[in-house]
């Protein structure tokens with residue numbers, strides 16, 4: 001049997017980051033930046049008001065107090081979007097709005113709350129400190145600064161920053177396009193009522209969601225029956241839009257295990273027994289002229305999901321060009337004992353809880369690879385190494401976290 005680590009390194013050696021391309025800003029959301037982005041102009045681009053109030057010369061209002069307000073004539077209004085040509089002389093002010101350019105001659109802003117709100121003349125009851133309520137040009141970003149570096153993941157604030165510095169397109173790594181298909185003549189679409197012997201195709205939904213969460217652009221093809229010709233035709237049809245293909249089912253030793261039967265004749269896809277539980281039968285290789293990587297995962301829903309997490313997710317992450325391929329690992333104390341088969345690496349679904357007296361992890365229910373009810377409540381896998389067969393309550397174990405740590 002092949003070790004998990006060896007299978008993973010074979011998979012990772014065979015996939016590569018996709019070439020960069022220019023995308024419209026919103027299409028680049030979730031992608032990895034492939035250029036250093038410089039600011040074309042400073043942020044803020046000009047001195048402007050942080051408050052609705054009055055732009056003043058600080059010296060004019062230095063003596064203002066509740067019982068001794070300073071009265072100033074108001075030259076007019078400067079709203080956000082004004083051209084910035086306004087100027088005030090000694091003893092004058094303008095009414096100014098948040099984000100509006102500070103007039104020449106002004107050096108501070110008095111918030112409207114410190115005044116009587118006058119329009120022709122204003123009574124100011126308090127003087128601002130030096131530069132108060134002014135947002136200074138370039139205090140955030142200087143023109144020419146590298147604001148985002150190649151390799152960064154573009155989340156919401158990064159997309160916003162690109163927009164703020166005027167970029168409508170950006171060079172990013174393409175998101176890998178993943179085609180997901182299920183195989184099995186017993187499968188029907190959710191929404192259809194399964195008749196005797198049929199079940200709903202859940203794997204293509206799990207794997208589509210998981211691939212999306214990993215950062216791929218996913219095309220879900222429904223279930224294909226266990227029929228060699230139909231399976232091969234479907235895979236060939238899909239290759240045009242695939243950077244990787246993920247199938248589930250049909251890879252063990254049953255008489256109708258079509259995926260294995262069809263793809264093993266190509267010679268480019270290898271079927272291995274990987275020493276893990278669940279998920280032992282794994283196929284990986286390439287298909288088509290463009291040698292598109294294909295993962296043929298086992299059909300049992302838990303096996304399919306574990307296999308995705310252990311092998312496919314890191315591959316998608318590598319294709320995306322991100323540095324962190326793997327789920328975060330932590331150590332936690334087992335609440336209950338757990339048995340693990342000798343010679344196999346076990347990925348036991350579990351509930352991980354951070355706690356003030358140390359983090360704990362509790363295996364969930366049975367570990368049968370058809371038990372999807374428990375899987376849906378797991379937030380982690382306990383990873384039991386090959387040589388370990390018994391984990392006692394209280395033992396500290398390796399945990400692979402499936403969701404971001406909370407709290």
Ligand code: AMP
Nearest residue numbers: 182184201202203204249250298299300
């Ligand atoms: P197989 O690997 O095709 O022999 O499938 C193993 C088990 O997983 C069988 O009980 C299948 O019915 C089940 N199975 C296979 N594919 C799916 C799927 N897409 N959704 C739900 N269960 C599946």
Ligand code: MG
Nearest residue numbers: 184249250299
């Ligand atoms: Mg099957």
